[in-house]
Amino acid sequence: MxxxxxxxxxxxxxFLVSFIVVLTITTPxxxxxxxxxxxxxxxxxxxxxxxxxxxxxxxxxxxxxxxxHLILFNIVGLLxxxxxxxxxxxxxxxxxxxKGFPWDLALxxxxxxxxxxxxxxxxxxxxxxYLSQMLxxxxxxxxxxxxxxxxxxxxxxxxxxxxxPYIGNFWVDITRTTLYILLPxxxxxxxxxxxxGVVQNFDPYLKISLVDxxxxxxxxxxxxxxxxxxxxxxxLGTNGGGFFGANSAHPFENPTPLSNFFECLLxxxxxxxxxxxxxxxxxRPRLGWLIFGVMMFLFITALFSEYYFMMKSHPGxxxxxxxxxxxxxxxxxxxxxxxxxxxxxxxxxxxGAVNGMLDSYLPVGGMIPFLLMASGVTFGGVxxxxxxxxxxxxxxxxxxxxMVGRVPEFLRKKLTPRDMWASVVATITSTFLILILSSIAFxxxxxxxxxxxxxxxxxTEVLYAYTSAANNNGSAFAGLSANNLFYNLTTAFxxxxxxxxxxxxxxxxxxxxxxxxIVPASSHNLCEDSFIFGxxxxxxxxxxxxxxxxxxxxxxPILEHLLIYAAR
Amino acid sequence: xKSVVRTISIxxxxxxxxGLLYPFVITNIGRIFFxxxxxxxxxxxxxxxxxSKLIAQPFVSPxxxxxxxxxxxxxxxxxxxxxxxxxxxxxxxxxKERIKNLRRSGFDGPVPSYLVFASGSGLDPHLxxxxxxxxxERVSRYTGIPKDLLYRLIEKHTEKRFLxxxxxxxxxxxxLNLELLGLMDKYRKSSSSGM
Numbered sequence: 102m103x104x105x106x107x108x109x110x111x112x113x114x115x116f117l118v119s120f121i122v123v124l125t126i127t128t129p130x131x132x133x134x135x136x137x138x139x140x141x142x143x144x145x146x147x148x149x150x151x152x153x154x155x156x157x158x159x160x161x162x163x164x165x166x167x168x169x170h171l172i173l174f175n176i177v178g179l180l181x182x183x184x185x186x187x188x189x190x191x192x193x194x195x196x197x198x199x200k201g202f203p204w205d206l207a208l209x210x211x212x213x214x215x216x217x218x219x220x221x222x223x224x225x226x227x228x229x230x231y232l233s234q235m236l237x238x239x240x241x242x243x244x245x246x247x248x249x250x251x252x253x254x255x256x257x258x259x260x261x262x263x264x265x266p267y268i269g270n271f272w273v274d275i276t277r278t279t280l281y282i283l284l285p286x287x288x289x290x291x292x293x294x295x296x297x298g299v300v301q302n303f304d305p306y307l308k309i310s311l312v313d314x315x316x317x318x319x320x321x322x323x324x325x326x327x328x329x330x331x332x333x334x335x336x337l338g339t340n341g342g343g344f345f346g347a348n349s350a351h352p353f354e355n356p357t358p359l360s361n362f363f364e365c366l367l368x369x370x371x372x373x374x375x376x377x378x379x380x381x382x383x384x385r386p387r388l389g390w391l392i393f394g395v396m397m398f399l400f401i402t403a404l405f406s407e408y409y410f411m412m413k414s415h416p417g418x419x420x421x422x423x424x425x426x427x428x429x430x431x432x433x434x435x436x437x438x439x440x441x442x443x444x445x446x447x448x449x450x451x452x453g454a455v456n457g458m459l460d461s462y463l464p465v466g467g468m469i470p471f472l473l474m475a476s477g478v479t480f481g482g483v484x485x486x487x488x489x490x491x492x493x494x495x496x497x498x499x500x501x502x503x504m505v506g507r508v509p510e511f512l513r514k515k516l517t518p519r520d521m522w523a524s525v526v527a528t529i530t531s532t533f534l535i536l537i538l539s540s541i542a543f544x545x546x547x548x549x550x551x552x553x554x555x556x557x558x559x560x561t562e563v564l565y566a567y568t569s570a571a572n573n574n575g576s577a578f579a580g581l582s583a584n585n586l587f588y589n590l591t592t593a594f595x596x597x598x599x600x601x602x603x604x605x606x607x608x609x610x611x612x613x614x615x616x617x618x619i620v621p622a623s624s625h626n627l628c629e630d631s632f633i634f635g636x637x638x639x640x641x642x643x644x645x646x647x648x649x650x651x652x653x654x655x656x657x658p659i660l661e662h663l664l665i666y667a668a669r
Numbered sequence: 670x671k672s673v674v675r676t677i678s679i680x681x682x683x684x685x686x687x688g689l690l691y692p693f694v695i696t697n698i699g700r701i702f703f704x705x706x707x708x709x710x711x712x713x714x715x716x717x718x719x720x721s722k723l724i725a726q727p728f729v730s731p732x733x734x735x736x737x738x739x740x741x742x743x744x745x746x747x748x749x750x751x752x753x754x755x756x757x758x759x760x761x762x763x764x765k766e767r768i769k770n771l772r773r774s775g776f777d778g779p780v781p782s783y784l785v786f787a788s789g790s791g792l793d794p795h796l797x798x799x800x801x802x803x804x805x806e807r808v809s810r811y812t813g814i815p816k817d818l819l820y821r822l823i824e825k826h827t828e829k830r831f832l833x834x835x836x837x838x839x840x841x842x843x844x845l846n847l848e849l850l851g852l853m854d855k856y857r858k859s860s861s862s863g864m
Contacts, residue, residue, distance in 0.1 A: 112834040119834070154678050155671075170676045177680050227746050240688040244680075272679050279683050284691065291695045292702075298723055301699040301707040306746075309711075309718045312846060315730040323709055323721050323745050329699065330692040347748035350789035352723035353709065358836020415755060418782070421768060425782035425797075429760065430750040432788050433737060433795040436837030457789035458750030461760075554754035580752035661756055 110412070113438035117404060120362065120442060121397075124369055128393060131370055132377025138281045139254055139274075139382070150276060161267035164612025167255060168605055170271040171248060175215050175601075178244050182237045183211040186229075195230035196305035202228065209589040214241035216600035217249055217340055217482055219453050219575035220592055222584035224346025226324040231303055238342055239331045243287075246338025246371075247278040249484030252604050252611075253375060254278075254382075256488050259611030260512055261383045263619045268611045282371070283338060290333030290367055297363075298356035301329040328353055336367035339482040341453030341575045349443065349456040350432050361435050361456060365446045372396075372450050372480035375487045383512070387630040392490055395635050399479040399642070400449050403469050408441040410465040417665065430461030441466075444576075448473040451482035453575025460554070460562065460578040464665065467578065468658035471565060474574045476646045477531065482573060488607045492527035495520065495610070497634070497641040498627055513626055514617040523606040523613070530602050532649040534571035534595045539564050539653070547587040553580030557664070561657035566592060568650075571599035712847065720843055725794040728846060731774060732811035732853070734804050736842035737783060738767060739791040750789045763787075774807055795839035798827050812853050822848060 138144065143158070151158050162170070185192070186207040190200045202210065206222060213220040214237065225234065251274040259268050295301055304325045310318040328344045332354055335342060349355040355364055373393065380389015415427040431440045435456055443456040448470035459467050473479050478490040495511050499521055502509025509516045542548030542563050552559040562578040569576055570592040577583070583592065620626070628634060699707035710722040720726060727743045728735050740751040753760035767785040781800035801823050809816045826845045830836050 112830060115834040150682070154675055154682070156675055156679075166672075170672065173673065173676050174680055177677055178684075181680075181684070224747060224749065226748060235692050236684070236688040239692060240684050243687040244683060247683075272675060276679065276683070279687065284687065288691070288695070292698060295695075295699045295703045295707050298706045298710050300709050301696050302709075303696065304708065307709065307711065307718060307721075309720060311726050312720055312843070312850070313726065313728045313730050313733060314850075316727065321720075321724070321726060321743065321745065323711075323724055325709060327692045327696060329707070330695040334687075345748050345790075347750070347790035347792070350750070351748050352790060352792055352794065356710075356723050357831070359831045362831075362835055417756075417761065418764065421765065422779055423764075423768075423782050423785060424779040425800075427755070427786065428782050428788075429753065429755070429786040430789045431786075432790060432793045433783060433797060433839050434793070434836055439836055455789075458752050460752040460754060461750060463755050553752055554757045556756065558754035558756060578752070579749065580754065661754070664756055 113408065113436070116438050117408060117442060120365060121401065123366060124373055127366070127370060128373040128377050131374035132381065135282060135371075135374055135378045136381040138277050139378075144277065144281055147276070151273070154272070156272050158270060158273045161270050163266040164259075164268050164608050164615075167268055167271050168608045171251065171604070171608070172601065174244070174271070174275065175248060178241055179211050179215040182214060182241055183207050185237045186210055186233055189230045189233045192230065192232050194232035194235070194303065196303075197230070199228060199230050205586050205589040206584060209593045211237075212593040212596050213575065214238055214340070214342060215245055216573050216596045217245035217338070217485065218570060218573040218596045218600070219335070219340045219342030220570055220577065220596060221342055221575070222589060225343060226345045231326050234331060234344060235327055239334060242331065242334040242338050242340040242342070243279055243283055246283055246334070246340060246483045247275050249482055250278045250282065250371070250375070251275055251484065252607055253484035253487045256491060256607055256611040257379055257382045259614040260491070262615045263514075263617060265615050266612065268608070268615050283334065286370070287330075287333040287337050290337055291329045293363060294329045294332050294360060297360035299329040299332055299360065300325055300353045301327055303327060324353075333367065336364050336452065336454060337370060339368060339372065339450045339452045341447065343454065349454045350458070355456055358434055358436070358439060361439050361443060364454070365442055368446050368450045368452045368454070369480050371483045372486045375484065379487060385630060391630050391635050392487070395638050396478065396480050396486070396490070398639065399476070400445070403449065403473055403479065404442065404445045407445045407466060407469045408438060410463055410469070411437050411441045413463060415463065415665065427463060430458030432457060444470050445473065447576060448574060449479040449481070451477055451485060451572055451574045453569060455576050458579060459576060460580040464658040464661040467561060467565070468654060470576070471561075471568060471654070471658070472646065472650075474572050474576070475531070475535070475568050475650055476642055477572045478642060485573065489527065489603075492524040492607065492610070493642050493645070494629065494638060495524040496528060496645075497638045498629065499524075500641065501627060501634070501637060507625065510620055510627055512629060513620045513622070514614055515620060517613070520610060520613055523609045526606040527603050528645055529649070531568070531571040531599050532646070534599055535564065535567045535650070536653065538567045538591050538595055542567075542591070545587065547585060551582040551585065551588060553582070557657050557660040560653075561661070564653055564657055567595055570595035573600050720847070722841065722844065723794060724792045726843055728842065732808060733846045733849060734801055734808060734842050735784070737793045737796055738785065738787045740787045741791040743791065745792055748790045748792055750791060751787050775810070776803070776807065778803070794841050794843050796842055798823060798838055798840055801840045801842070801845070808849070812849070812856065814852065814856055822852070
């Protein structure tokens with residue numbers, strides 16, 4: 102037995118390292134592809150679309166116009182989805198005859214999928230019709246992801262231009278992102294997932310009678326649905342909202358170890374590629390790789406710590422004569438390494454998909470995802486990770502400038518007080534939301550009575566919920582009964598503010614940087630692509646996140662860890 | 670105003686492509702190339718569906734192999750795990766009860782963790798091989814099938830890690846039991862005719 106477990110670990114390490122290698126290889130490949138999509142004059146078939154809608158693709162927008170259309174686009178999507186969910190009982194493609202969502206749940210879900218969060222206070226298999234899954238959830242999976250990428254591209258344009266108010270054409274950006282980046286990759290992804298056993302049909306649920314004769318032919322009802330098409334974009338667009346309640350732990354969403362590996366890859370495909378695109382489009386390839394390096398450093402650290410802490414045995418249960426890893430809430434086929442990888446990837450990429458139930462994981466196994474989620478820039482959500490990282494870089498550059506007593510600059514442009522406001526808003530809005538809303542929850546009766554696991558673990562459940570919402574992640578410590586008026590409305594608020602306040606701040610930065618003059622080159626310029634700056638950047642990220650949340654974490658997972666491992 | 674209409678019409682256009690066209694095209698591709706898989710990998714016996722290969726079923730008979738515990742009683746209409754935290758007394762209680770249940774069936778020696786900790790989906794159809802081998806004693810006693818044969822059967826149903834390092838070695842309990850049930854019929858007949 103001992104030797105067998107040793108052998109497992111070697112295979113696990115190979116598994117984790119191979120993921121990192123594959124991810125590093127795909128970065129320049131897809132990075133180049135995305136660069137081409139945004140630098141091409143016209144793409145195949147694109148002209149037809151613009152002519153039909155009377156859009157002049159050459160005419161660019163300033164940051165206010167761009168923001169206006171982006172927000173409008175998202176509000177329309179939010180409303181359409183809200184009404185689809187509310188009225189699904191009267192709409193077609195509902196073989197199970199589900200009733201409409203209650204209004205607060207419909208609002209929460211619509212905000213959730215529009216903000217790329219995909220927090221789910223319901224279970225798809227007993228609540229959502231096929232039509233809702235397709236026209237509501239799948240559509241917003243595409244469009245919220247496209248929105249994130251669009252903002253990142255607008256910001257890159259702002260950084261690389263000078264003395265112009267324009268940052269791009271929103272209609273062109275959103276069309277190109279959806280149809281030329283997300284759609285083709287999802288298409289291939291969905292086909293691959295079907296080959297692994299992910300279901301894709303419009304059949305009614307299937308009734309079978311159980312195999313064990315002792316159960317006297319009791320029935321099991323097997324849910325169906327157009328899962329593969331939604332699954333691919335759920336991961337590619339760092340959305341994370343499952344078709345079924347169990348999300349990617351469900352055998353119909355994630356049937357094999359290979360599909361698990363593939364899903365992990367899909368989640369980080371675009372966030373990694375965008376760092377390369379950043380380097381290309383700003384004409385600073387080294388800087389692109391520096392961002393990749395910083396993100397990868399945080400990711401690798403988190404991944405191996407996560408694996409290490411998940412492999413630890415639980416002394417309380419070992420005492421009972423149990424051997425093997427502590428696997429409450431994990432699926433057999435993925436193994437502990439497959440579960441560690443998935444949760445690290447999912448929380449790094451702010452996806453929020455899970456292939457196991459985090460609430461049951463060992464305390465540190467739940468805390469590392471928490472920290473990744475709070476920082477939001479360990480690759481981060483599609484687009485959101487990159488623009489969040491730029492905000493951190495601006496803050497790092499600002500502090501660095503002050504320390505040497507010079508006018509702070511970033512990418513050879515002078516920083517103004519307003520730029521700093523915008524960067525700070527972009528980086529700490531979520532921390533504010535988490536701490537304020539959690540305090541309200543802890544003081545209200547409904548906030549506390551919804552907790553499943555009491556003691557320090559209960560604190561983690563609530564903190565995790567708001568961290569997940571405010572950072573547009575969407576994963577949950579699912580023990581918390583979040584489907585009630587209080588949590589539906591407060592998390593909806595956190596998701597909305599966490600998304601759009603940050604986006605407005607970033608688009609302001611895009612506009613502001615586009616207008617700036619370039620400072621003439623001199624030996625005093627800040628070298629953003631130097632190794633030293635990379636290390637400094639890591640410090641700034643950790644400082645802002647860990648310091649802000651450490652007091653809260655020490656009451657939750659850290660205390661629980663000590664209870665398990667230090668108690669006599 | 671005109672620009673507002675443009676934003677809304679672009680939305681509608683993308684809505685139709687991603688919400689209708691894309692899922693329907695994928696469904697049709699699936700129907701052609703992955704006929705069984707996209708319908709849920711259903712196993713048929715005598716023309717009737719008896720199980721999905723991917724979805725666990727409860728097994729309680731002492732002559733069958735038992736699978737991963739499930740919090741939702743293997744009900745696919747509410748997939749999910751226990752969400753009990755690692756220090757929750759309720760988790761300790763449930764696990765102790767499962768151990769007791771195993772001991773009552775004559776199980777001795779260390780208990781494989783996979784037999785007492787519930788899966789994340791509640792529908793996990795697999796167990797690692799050692800957790801299956803640990804049940805051979807009981808199954809052999811109740812079915813009269815020699816242990817050797819059962820070992821070979823488990824080996825036959827063991828799926829290796831993909832490429833040797835991706836995922837976990839595992840046995841599909843559902844498929845194993847289906848074959849075991851068939852074998853039992855045969856075995857009972859031959860042993861009774863021998864008497």
